[in-house]
Amino acid sequence: MEEDDSPERIGDVAYGIFEIILNRELKRRGRYLFERVKDREDFLEDFKSIFLEFSREYKMLADALLEDFSGPGDIYSNIQNGEGVIPSKTTRMYWIVQDAPDFSQSPEDDEKGGKWLIFADKTNSDEIWEKIRDATIEKRLGISAKVSTAKQDKKEGDEKTVIYVNTRDWEDKEDVMRIRENLREMGIEQRIGYKRNLETFHGEYSDGGKKVTYYSA
Secondary structure (H helix, E strand, C coil): CCCCCCCCCHHHHHHHHHHHHHHHHHHHCCCCHHHHHHCCCCCHHHHHHHHHHHHHHCHHHHHHHHCCCCCHHHHHHHHHCCCCCCHHHCCCCCEEEEECCCCCCCHHHHHHCEEEEEEEECCCHHHHHHHHHHHHHCCCCCCEEEEECHHHHHHHCCCEEEEEEEECCCCCHHHHHHHHHHHHHCCCCCCCEEEEHHHHHCCCCCHHHCCCCCEEC
């Protein structure tokens, strides 16, 4: 599975944008979205406040989003049940993304970056993602990580969940392999491949036996 480039429904696009903003604003108020969902915290008032600001700033997106829900409270209930937080329970976004603290994307990151590719069994993919997400926040891995969701599964019929662990510089082999060792300590002991962004930008995939991984460990 590689990056999805098919068109999405406007409501799903709006949902993805809103959840990025929601996560950012909740963190500014003290805790990440996934922390609140995991602890079954009641953050409805914060949610309402953030959604109101979203509606004022992005009215067309908010209107499109609400076409699929009975109201903001319905969106909140879906999130509390794991939508956008737990891969196996997420059906409105193809990917869940977690950036490391203070990370900001730049053209140089795009050109020099790369990622470890992990193909996890669905029976334990939620657990593996939780470990990688937490380690990313703790700055024990790379600059960001992302995981495919149940929406991706429905579209592709895949038997595996895909997790990307992104690093800043593919030429920094010491850092790339440090991250690999940390992944191994988390239980990812099978051999995995590392792909540079350069190959992705050029549309080079592992079809017909063609090798596009730069490292393998």
